[in-house]
Structures are given as C-alpha cells and as structure tokens.
Amino acid sequence: MPCALCPVPPTTIIQFTPHQGVHQGAVDIPQSAPITTAEGEHTLRFRTCRPLHIEPFIVLDKQIQKTREYSEIIVTLRQTGTVSDRCQVGLLQFFLGTDRERAAQLSLWLEQHLDDIYLRTQNEEKRLRYARLHGCDANFHHSILPTGHNHFDRLQRMTEYYCLPHAFDFVTINALDYRELPLNRDGSFELIFRLEGELPLETLGDAFQLGCVPAVHLETMSSQPIPFEENNAHYTIPLSETERLFQLQGVQTARQPGGKQSHDNTLYFQPVAQFCEKSGWLRGEGQPDNLYFQPRLSIDLLGRIQNRIHFLGTDGKDATRLPSQTVCAHFIGYHTQAMTLEPGAITESQESVPSHLRARNITPASPDFPPMVMGKSDWSLISVLNTTPFLLFNTVSLKDFLRLYYCYAGHDRVLNHRMQQHIDGIVLLDARFDSRLDYGSGRLGGVINGNNLHLHLNPACYENDGIMYQFCRVISQLLASFVVRDNFIMLEIYRQDEQTALWAFPHQLGLRREM
Numbered sequence: 261m262p263c264a265l266c267p268v269p270p271t272t273i274i275q276f277t278p279h280q281g282v283h284q285g286a287v288d289i290p291q292s293a294p295i296t297t298a299e300g301e302h303t304l305r306f307r308t309c310r311p312l313h314i315e316p317f318i319v320l321d322k323q324i325q326k327t328r329e330y331s332e333i334i335v336t337l338r339q340t341g342t343v344s345d346r347c348q349v350g351l352l353q354f355f356l357g358t359d360r361e362r363a364a365q366l367s368l369w370l371e372q373h374l375d376d377i378y379l380r381t382q383n384e385e386k387r388l389r390y391a392r393l394h395g396c397d398a399n400f401h402h403s404i405l406p407t408g409h410n411h412f413d414r415l416q417r418m419t420e421y422y423c424l425p426h427a428f429d430f431v432t433i434n435a436l437d438y439r440e441l442p443l444n445r446d447g448s449f450e451l452i453f454r455l456e457g458e459l460p461l462e463t464l465g466d467a468f469q470l471g472c473v474p475a476v477h478l479e480t481m482s483s484q485p486i487p488f489e490e491n492n493a494h495y496t497i498p499l500s501e502t503e504r505l506f507q508l509q510g511v512q513t514a515r516q517p518g519g520k521q522s523h524d525n526t527l528y529f530q531p532v533a534q535f536c537e538k539s540g541w542l543r544g545e546g547q548p549d550n551l552y553f554q555p556r557l558s559i560d561l562l563g564r565i566q567n568r569i570h571f572l573g574t575d576g577k578d579a580t581r582l583p584s585q586t587v588c589a590h591f592i593g594y595h596t597q598a599m600t601l602e603p604g605a606i607t608e609s610q611e612s613v614p615s616h617l618r619a620r621n622i623t624p625a626s627p628d629f630p631p632m633v634m635g636k637s638d639w640s641l642i643s644v645l646n647t648t649p650f651l652l653f654n655t656v657s658l659k660d661f662l663r664l665y666y667c668y669a670g671h672d673r674v675l676n677h678r679m680q681q682h683i684d685g686i687v688l689l690d691a692r693f694d695s696r697l698d699y700g701s702g703r704l705g706g707v708i709n710g711n712n713l714h715l716h717l718n719p720a721c722y723e724n725d726g727i728m729y730q731f732c733r734v735i736s737q738l739l740a741s742f743v744v745r746d747n748f749i750m751l752e753i754y755r756q757d758e759q760t761a762l763w764a765f766p767h768q769l770g771l772r773r774e775m
Contacts, residue, residue, distance in 0.1 A: 265555070265557060265631050265632075266405070266506050266507055266631055267504060267505075267506060267565075267628055267629060267630050267631050268405070268419060268423045268424070268628055268629035269405070269476055269477050269478055269504070269506055269594040269598075269628055270476070270477045270594060270598040270599045270601075270625040270626050270627065270628055271306075271309075271404065271424045271425075271427065271474055271475065271476045271477070271625070271626050272306060272474075272475055272477075272601070272606065272621040272622075272623050272624070272625045272626065273355065273358075273426050273472055273473070273474055273475070273621065273622050273623045274295050274306065274308060274472065274473055274474075274475045274606065274619055274620070274621050274622075275355075275469060275471050275472045275619070275620055275621075275622045276289065276312070276314060276471040276472075276473075276613065276617045276618065276619055277318075277471055277617065277618050277620070278316075278318070278340060278616055278617060278618075279616050279617070279618055281318060281340060282340045282341055282616070283314070283315075283316035283317075283340045283341045283616070284316075284341055284614065284616045285316055285341065286313070286314065286315050286316060286350060287313075287314045287614055287617065288311065288312070288313050288314075289308065289311070289312040289313075289314065289473070289612065289613055289617075290308075290311055290612055291307075291308055291309065291310055291311045292307045292308060293307065293308045293609070293610065293612040293613055294306070294307050294609075294610045294612070295307075295308070295475060295606050295607070295608065295609055295610075295613075295619045295621075296606070296608045296610075297601065297605050297606045297607060297608060298608075299595070299597045299598070299600075299601070300597065302502075302595055302597065304477060304595055304597065304598045304601070304606075305477065305479050306475040306476065306477045306598075306606055306621075307475060307476060307478065308473045308474070308475050309402065309403075309404045309427075309473065309474040309475060309476055310402045310473055310474065312353065312471070312472075312473040313350070313351045313353060314353075314470070314471050314617070315349065315350045315351065315352060315470075316339055316340050316341050317337045317338065317339055317340065317349075317352070317470065318337065318338055318340055318470070319335060319336070319337055319468060319469065319470055320336040320337065320338050320448065321334075321335075321336040322334065322335045322336065322464045322467070322468050323464070324459060324461060324462065324463065324464060326458055326459065329456075330375060330454055330455060330456055330457070331369075331454075331455045331457065331458055331459035332452050332453065332454050332455070333366075333370075333452070333453040333455070333459070333464070333468075334450050334451075334452050335354075335450070335451045335452075335453075335468050336448060336449075336450050336451075337352075337448065337449060337450075337451060338446065338447050338448040338449075339443060339447035339448075340447070343443075343446065343447035344443070344447075345442065345443055345444075345445060346440040346441065346442055346443060347440065347441065347443060347447075348435075348436075348438065348439055348440060348441065349379070349433075349435040349438065349441050350435060350436055351432060351433070351434055351435075351436065352432065352433040352435070352451075352470065353430060353431075353432045353470065353471075353472070353473075354430065354431050354432070354433070354467075354468045354469065354470065354472075355426075355429065355430055355467075355468075355469040355470075355472035356429040356430065356431065356467045356468070357429065357464070357465050357466045357467035357468075357469070358426060358465075358466055358622070358623055359465055359466075359467075360425060360426065360429065360727075361723050361724055361726065361727065362461060362464075362465060362467065363426070363429035363467065363726075364429070364723075364724065364726030364727045364729065364730050365459075365460060365461055365724055365725070365726035366431075366461070366464075366467055366726070367395055367396060367429065367431065367726060367729065367730060368725055368726040368729040368730075369455050369459055369726075370393060370395060370431055370453060370455075371393070371395045371396065371431075371729075372729070372763055373455040373456045373457055373459075374393060374453060374454075374455060374456075375454045375455060375456050376388075376389070376454045377391045377393070377433065377451070377452065377453055377454070378450075378451075378452040378454065379441055379442070379449055379450070379451060379452070380449065380450040380452055381442050381443060381444050381448075381449050381450075382444050383442070384442060385452075386441065386442065388435055388438065388441075390435075390437040390438070391433060391434060391435040391437070391438070392433075392434045393431060393432070393433055393434075394431065394432040394434065395430075395431045395432075396428060396730065396733040397733070397766075398432060399427075399428045399430050400414075400417055400428065400733065400734070400737050403416055403417075403420070404420045404424050404427050404474055404476060405419075405420060405476065406478070406506075406507065406592070412741055414737045414738060414740060414741045414771065415738055415741055417734050417737045417738065418662070418665045418734055418738060419629075419632070419665060421730070421734050422665070422675060422678070422679055423626070423629050423675070424474070424626060425623070425626055426474070426623060427474045428730070430472070433451070460724075460725075469622070471617075472622070475606075475621070477594045477595070477598040477625065478506055478592050478593070478594055479592070479593065479594065479595075480509075480590070480591075480592060481503060481505075481590070481591055481592070481593045482588050482589070482590050482591075483497050483498055483499060483588055483589040483590075483591070484498040484499075484500075484588075485498075485514045485586045485587070485588055486498065486514075486569075486586060486587050486588065486589065487585075487586045488582040488583065488584060488585055488586070488587070489582075490580075490581075490582075491580045491581075492580065492582075493570060493571045493572070493578035493579050493580050493582075494556070494568055494569070494570050494571075495568060495569050495571075496566055496567070496568050497567045497568065497569060497589045497591075499567065499593075501596075502595050502596045502597055503593055503594075503595060503596075504593055504594050504595075504596060504628065505567045505591050505592075505593045506591070506592045506593050506594060507555075507591060507592045508553075508555040508567075508569070508589060508590075508591045509590045509591050509592060510529065510531075510589075510590045511529035511551075511553050511569065511587050511588070511589055511590070512529065512587060512588055512590065513527065513585060513586070513587055513588075514585075514586040514587055514588045527550075527551050527583070527585075528550050528551070529550075529551050529552075529553055529587070530550055530551070530552055530553070531552065531553060531554070532552045532553065532554040532572060534552070535552050535572070535576065550574055551571050551572070551573065551579055551582075552571070552572045552573075552574075552579075553569050553570065553571055553572075554569070554570040554571075554572065555567065555568070555569060555570075556568040556569070556570050557631060565630060565631070569589060594628070596628070598625050599625050599626070599627050599628060600625070601621065601624065601625040602624050603620075603621055603622055603623060603624060604620055604621065605621060605625075606619070606620070606621040606625075607619055607620050607621075627672070629668055629671060629672070630668075630671060632664070632665070632667050644661055644664065647661070647742060648742070649691070649711060649739075649742055649743055649749075652739070652742055653689060653691035653711060653713060653739075654689055654691065655686065655687075655688050655689045658686065658689050658735075659683055659684075659686055662683045662686075662735075662738075663680075663683060665679060666679040666680050666683070681721050681722075682721060682722060682727075682731050684718075684721055685717050685718045685719075685720075685721025685722055685728070685731075686715070686716075686717060687716040687717060687718050687756045688714075688715075688716040689713060689714070689715050689716075690713070690714040690716075691711045691712070691713050691714075692711065692712045692713075692714070693709070693710075693711060694709075694710055694711065694712045694750075695707050695708065695709045695710070696708060696710070696748070696767070698748075708746055708747060708748055708769075709747050709748075710743070710747045710748030710749055710750065710767065710770075711743075711747075711748075711749050711750075712749075712750045712752065713739070713749055713750065713751045713752065714752050714754060714761075715732065715735070715751060715752070715753050715754065716754045716755070716756055717732075717753065717754070717755065717756060718755075718756045719755055719756070728753075729753075729763065732751065732753050732763065732765070733765070735751070736749070736751045736765050736768065739751070740768045740769070740770055740771050741771050741772065742770075742772060743768075743769075743770025743771070743772060744770045744772045744773070745769065745770050745771065745772065745773065746769070746770070747769070747770045748767045748768060748769050748770065749767065749768055749770070750764070750765065750766075750767040750768075751764075751765045752764045752765070753765075
C-alpha cells in the first residue's frame with residue numbers, strides 16, 4: 261500500500277479571500293502552492309493538495325427552505341470587482357463546512373437527491389439544466405498524500421478519509437456551458453439547489469464557503485551526518501526531536517568543512533527499487549561503485565519509531581565494507597509543532613498566490629498518525645495486494661481486508677472505534693457476475709465483463725446516512741484496485757433487511773493490469 265510505510269502528516273483547510281472583499285477577476289492557484297507560518301525557530305510550510313479555481317464571487321447568505329415535495333438550499337452570491345448585469349459563473353468550488361456529519365449529509369443529498377439547479381435574480385429564475393455537480397468521485401480522484409500513481413494508490417483513500425478531517429467535504433458546480441447569466445444590478449444572485457424530499461437539516465452553519473482547499477505539511481529536509489562504520493550495513497537516521505520522516509528520497513555524501521563534497525571513493529546511492537545485480541568483471545576499471553539503500557522501520561524499547569537505512573552492494577548482500585566517509589539522508593518530512601496550529605495561524609503566501617488574495621487556515625492542523633505496519637513484517641498487507649475479486653468479493657474477506665486499516669488503537673482510540681463500528685456495519689456483500697456493453701472512448705460498444713456488488717449495511721452503525729454514503733464511496737474506490745482493466749464493478753447499497761436499493765453507484769472500470 262502506498263501509505264503503509266509512511267506516517268500521516270498534519271493537514272488543514274486553507275481559505276483564500278480577497279483583500280477588502282474585492283477580487284481582480286478569476287484566479288487559478290496551482291497544486292503545491294506553499295502557505296507558511298513561523299513557529300519558534302522554524303518556518304512551517306503547508307502545500308495545497310489540489311488545484312483551486314476561484315471565481316470573483318463572495319457568499320452573502322445561505323439558507324434552507326422546505327415544502328412538502330422538495331427542499332431548497334439557497335446560496336446568495338455577489339460578484340466583486342467590475343460588476344455588470346451579466347457574467348459567466350464558471351466553476352464554483354464549495355467547502356461543505358467543519359461539521360463532518362452535516363457535511364456528509366450535504367454531500368449525500370446534493371449527489372443523490374438533486375433535482376435541478378436554478379439561478380434567480382429579482383427579475384427572473386433560470387434553470388441551469390446543463391450545469392453539473394461534482395462531489396465525492398471528483399474529490400477521491402485526487403490524493404491528499406503523495407503517492408506513486410499506480411493502481412494501488414486508491415487504497416490510500418481509506419486512510420485519508422478517516423485520518424484527514426474535511427479533506428473530501430467539497431462539491432464543485434460547473435456552469436462553464438453558460439457564457440452569460442443574469443445578475444442583479446449590484447452583481448448579486450441566488451444559486452438554488454432543489455432537492456427531492458425533506459433535507460434532514462435545519463441550518464447550514466459554515467457550509468458553502470468559497471476559495472477553500474486542503475493543504476498538507478510536508479517539507480524537504482536533510483538529516484544530520486551519518487558516519488559509516490566498519491562491518492555495519494544498517495544505520496539510524498538521526499532526526500531532531502521535532503522532525504518526523506515521511507518518505508526517504510535519497511542519500512548523498514556529506515559536504516566537508518568549507519562546503520566541498522569529498523570525491524574520494526565516490527559512491528552512487530540509488531534506491532533498492534532500481535537494483536541491478538552486477539558482477540565485478542562487468543564493471544569498468546575506475547567506474548564508481550553503486551550502493552543501494554532501503555528505508556526500514558523499527559520500534560525501540562519505549563515504543564518509539566526508529567527510521568533506519570539498510571545499505572546493499574551490487575551483489576545484493578549487506579554492504580559492510582563501506583569507505584570511511586559521512587553521508588546525509590534527504591527526505592520529505594514534517595515538524596511536530598505543526599500539529600499545535602490553530603485556525604488563523606497559517607497566513608503567509610508566496611508568489612504563486614496573487615497579491616490581492618489573503619490565505620488563512622480555517623481549521624486546526626490535524627494530528628499525525630504512525631505508519632500502518634509500525635515496523636513489523638505484515639504479510640497480511642502483502643497478501644492482500646495479490647487478492648483476486650473472486651476471493652475478496654464476499655462478506656468475510658471484505659471485512660477482514662478493511663480491518664487492516666484500523667491499526668491506531670494505541671494512538672487514537674476514538675478514531676479506531678469509529679472505523680471498527682463502520683466496518684462492523686457491513687452485513688452482507690453479494691457479488692454477481694455480469695456483462696454489459698461499453699460505449700467508453702474508443703470501445704465502440706464492445707462487451708465487457710464485471711461484477712454487480714450488492715452491499716447490505718446496518719444503518720445503526722453509522723452516525724447518519726451521509727456518513728454511511730461516504731463510507732460506501734470509499735469502498736467503491738478501494739475495490740476498483742482489485743479488478744483488472746476492461747472489467748467493471750457496479751456497487752448497489754441496501755439497508756439491512758430491505759430489498760430496494762438505497763443508492764446505485766455508476767460502474768467503475770478496474771485499475772489493475774492484467775498479468
């Protein structure tokens with residue numbers, strides 16, 4: 261798993277608002293835009309996890325209105341800067357607020373109960389029939405934590421959903437098909453989401469905020485010098501008390517006094533993933549040696565995580581005859597002080613953010629979490645990666661797989677109990693083989709095979725239907741990792757002892773390469 265050997269670093273939600281409430285047109289803030297704060301001797305750097313598009317609008321008001329047939333969420337917005345009576349609304353990315361249960365309910369109702377979207381002014385009400393709403397699916401396609409972008413990276417979504425609060429509580433309204441839409445004279449209008457049925461909420465709280473994006477605290481760091489020792493291939497990476505290693509990036513010879521690197525007995529350090537066994541007679545005379553490094557996790561007697569490096573030679577054996585020199589480990593990591601940051605503490609933006617926008621974190625920085633494997637050889641994780649749908653798509657196997665994720669009992673008992681309760685809510689998974697015509701790009705209506713999955717849940721195990729809905733969305737993402745390409749899965753959700761599907765998710769193509 262991409263996240264199995266890495267800890268979960270602190271995250272927060274950053275909001276960008278215009279200075280004095282006035283935008284200077286639409287803005288795109290790139291992914292990885294840095295937002296910093298000073299904490300003691302350190303500058304703590306957070307980076308945005310997704311691209312963010314900001315239209316020149318601010319939210320004036322939001323409310324819920326209900327009738328016997330439907331509910332309406334009414335968001336009042338106003339254009340800032342140069343105001344006209346018509347404009348292009350474009351893309352509106354809304355954060356659904358800091359109350360996770362309310363945000364989950366809004367996510368469910370906007371995705372499953374949305375009838376229509378309307379734009380209303382003092383003079384007219386226009387149905388936006390070509391506007392599209394993107395919710396969970398669009399958000400789950402973007403990892404919050406760095407990943408290798410292979411077919412297993414979806415397995416990271418479970419960890420991100422539970423350990424990174426608010427990271428997926430976003431919806432986007434796409435009205436790009438409308439070149440011009442009417443506004444009131446002051447640039448205001450009402451955006452109305454008409455929902456079928458009675459929304460089980462009375463107020464919206466801090467939902468529907470614009471200009472928000474998740475951000476993660478990860479920085480490039482270097483360790484203190486590591487001197488090589490005779491007959492030793494394993495070395496502890498020396499970190500300060502406030503540093504935590506997320507991912508080892510490389511090893512280099514340490515610079516000598518005066519800023520120079522030693523070139524005696526030059527070694528090239530490469531990750532063990534690039535290992536290529538090489539006999540001595542194949543190596544040219546004078547060619548520098550390669551050393552391969554592998555990160556290792558261990559636990560000391562006090563239960564603390566120790567990050568170590570294991571060096572191997574070109575023969576694949578322990579590199580115990582190392583030259584007398586000093587090296588440094590280069591890694592991505594984070595500072596523990598970041599976990600103490602309260603709302604409003606992270607405010608310093610860089611050149612990638614236009615000067616008329618102000619950045620501010622609107623949620624406290626989240627705590628970190630240890631790696632899943634915690635230094636142990638966990639063959640259950642490795643065996644899962646080779647599991648076939650035939651073996652995984654049953655009730656017992658699915659629950660056993662998901663239970664690998666609640667490994668935080670000694671770190672956060674409340675979170676661990678919540679994950680356990682959600683997984684215990686799975687009553688039955690019924691998999692049925694099926695085939696269907698596929699009209700995807702370049703497929704010309706060919707037949708593809710797959711599985712219809714009927715998942716039966718006990719609603720009492722979830723805080724509300726919205727939380728249950730998001731849990732099912734996560735499972736749908738995970739299961740696609742075990743299906744080969746050109747095969748599909750379709751997930752239908754049922755309440756316990758009911759025969760009518762509660763939700764039916766669109767079919768997903770598999771992500772795994774065929775052998």
